[in-house]
Amino acid sequence: MKMLMLVGVVVLVLGIVSFFVPFPHSEQHGVSIGDAHIGVTTHDDQKVPPVVSIALLVVGAGLMIAGRKG
Numbered sequence: 001m002k003m004l005m006l007v008g009v010v011v012l013v014l015g016i017v018s019f020f021v022p023f024p025h026s027e028q029h030g031v032s033i034g035d036a037h038i039g040v041t042t043h044d045d046q047k048v049p050p051v052v053s054i055a056l057l058v059v060g061a062g063l064m065i066a067g068r069k070g
Contacts, residue, residue, distance in 0.1 A: 005067030012060030018048040 022045035030039015 002067065005064055008060050008063030008065075008067055010060075011056055011063060015053050015056030015060055018053040018056060019050070022047045 024043065025046050026041060026043045028039055028041050030037055
C-alpha cells in the first residue's frame with residue numbers, strides 16, 4: 001500500500017503544479033514548394049483547465065487516503 005501512497009503524492013503534486021505552470025505549444029503553418037519553405041511558427045503557452053487540476057487534486061488525495069489505510 002505504500003506504493004499507492006507514493007502515487008497519490010505524485011498526482012497531488014501534479015495537480016498543484018498544473019494550476020501555475022503553462023505548457024508551451026508551437027505550430028508551424030506554411031507552404032513548401034520544392035526546396036523552399038514559406039511559413040510562420042506560432043508559439044502559445046496554455047494552462048490546463050481548472051477542472052482537470054481539481055480532478056488531479058481530488059484523485060491524488062483519494063489515493064493517499066487509500067494508501068494510508070492499508
